[in-house]
Amino acid sequence: MTTLQERTVADVVTENIKAAHIFKKHGIDFCCGGGISIKRACEKAKIDPSLLEAELLNLDNLQDRAHDYNSWKLDFLVDHIINVHHHYVEESSPLLLQYSKRVNHVHGHHYTELAEIEALVTKVVQELAAHMKKEELILFPFIKKLVTAERDDSQVPAIHFGTVENPIKMMEAEHEEAGELLRKISVLSNNFTPPEGACNTYRAFYAKLDEFEQDLHQHVHLENNILFPKALNLEKKLKKN
Known part of the structure; x- marks a missing residue:
């Protein structure tokens, strides 16, 4: 029986296109140079094959999405959004930029929409990076302060933006802008x-875009429909006390 390390890179990607993202991350050519074994590819890239194998075996371990997010404390939900969704965007953005540039360079002469897709990918990546930084530096810390004020029965901390509603409105508008960019790409x-x-790089690019959009939908849902309304209600409650 052929072990995973003995299988070719191309075979593994053909079987599951998401494996391409792992190979890409480690600098392994899965497209034109994908005809060699995973073990040999790891030797060439100076990577421990057992580590790569572990990532590939874990590829389809679906994250449990059945969490009762609505019952979570807001500070815990904030940490979840940062550690799961913000981290996903930060990790995926360089891959998307590389894929979009490469696919447009190789195939853009024939598929003219790829130039616009590359421009839109660049824009959404840049906008989300700035957006997440504002959340992590301004909005999320204040939401955590609201949670602390409720727990300690203390006053709502003074803030320069007046009320939590102001940054929330800005974040919701930016969510809509990012969603619209991905709708155009779709x-x-x-x-x-x-x-x-299509070659494996082309297929991997579109698979990653699909995955990126699905994660953004979950990401925005947690903020727009759970975190933000609860933060607004908590601030109002504390100001009444």
Whole structure:
């Protein structure tokens, strides 16, 4: 029986296109140079094959999405959003930029929509980076202060933006802008469907875009529908006391 390390990079990517993201992260060519074994590819890239194997085996361990997010304390929910969704965006953004540039460079002469897709990917990556920084430096710390004030039965801390409603409105508007950019990409890419006979890099790019959009939907849901309304209610409650 062939072990995972003995299988070729191309075979593993063909079986599960998401494996391409792992190979890409480690600098392993899964497209034109994918005909060698994983073990040999790791030797060339100076990577421990057992570590890469562990990542590949863990690829399809789906995260439990059945959490009762609505019951979580707001400070815990904030940490979850940062550690799961912000981390995902930070980790995925360089891959998306590399994929979009490469695919447009190689295939843009034939598929003219790729130039616009590359521009939109660059824009959404840049906007989300700035957006998440504002949340982590301004909004989220204040929400945590509200939680502390409730727990300690203390006063709402003074803030320069007046009320938590102001940064929340800004974040919601930016969520809508990011969502609109990804909607445009979805339309241009035929709902992230690569053309017939597309190479593995092209397929990996669209698979990553699809995954990125799905994560953003979950990310925005947790903020717009749970975190933000509860933060608004908590601030109002504390100001009444």
